[in-house]
Amino acid sequence: MPVGKVKWYEASKGFGFVVTEDGQEVYLPKSALPSGVETLRAGTRLEFGVAEGRRGAQALAARVLDKAPSVARARRKPAEDTAVIVEDVIRLLDGISNGLRKGRYPDGKQGAKIAAVLRAVADELDS
Incomplete structure (x- = not known):
């Protein structure tokens, strides 16, 4: 065949x-x-x-x-670079959690930026 x-x-x-x-x-x-x-x-x-x-x-x-090779997987960053980004996200979320413990949500603009960062990191990990 x-x-x-x-x-x-x-x-x-x-x-x-x-x-x-x-x-x-x-x-x-x-x-x-x-x-x-x-x-x-x-x-x-x-x-x-x-x-x-x-x-x-x-x-x-x-x-x-x-199956066809994944274009997203071929273009993603090296794991070492992604590790640094994840560590930065952890620090970012830690700062947000401190504010939440005091009863304060991030303002609208800051919340939108944080959500965009989390989506980008999730897409990187999911590809």
Whole structure:
């Protein structure tokens, strides 16, 4: 069975294309996707059967071999840099907790900035 990578796949249209290892473009209909797979990202490796259709080669019964590499994971900071950021966030939260113990919430602008920092750190850790 041929192996290739997803060139692009548009779930809303229900099709896409796969490029085989020898460079051939193969039409990938939604019906060829494995059960439970609704969409594919570019770069996902597939194994599939090929049949000649009216418009050329068409994939049949595709099987996902390797998921596409995560762009977010490839771009994230080194762990040592993230450790420094987490330590700074701990100090920031410690200062907020002291104010909360005295019955004071951070003002609106400060609260929004703190929430943005926490979301950014969470996204970094989650990628």
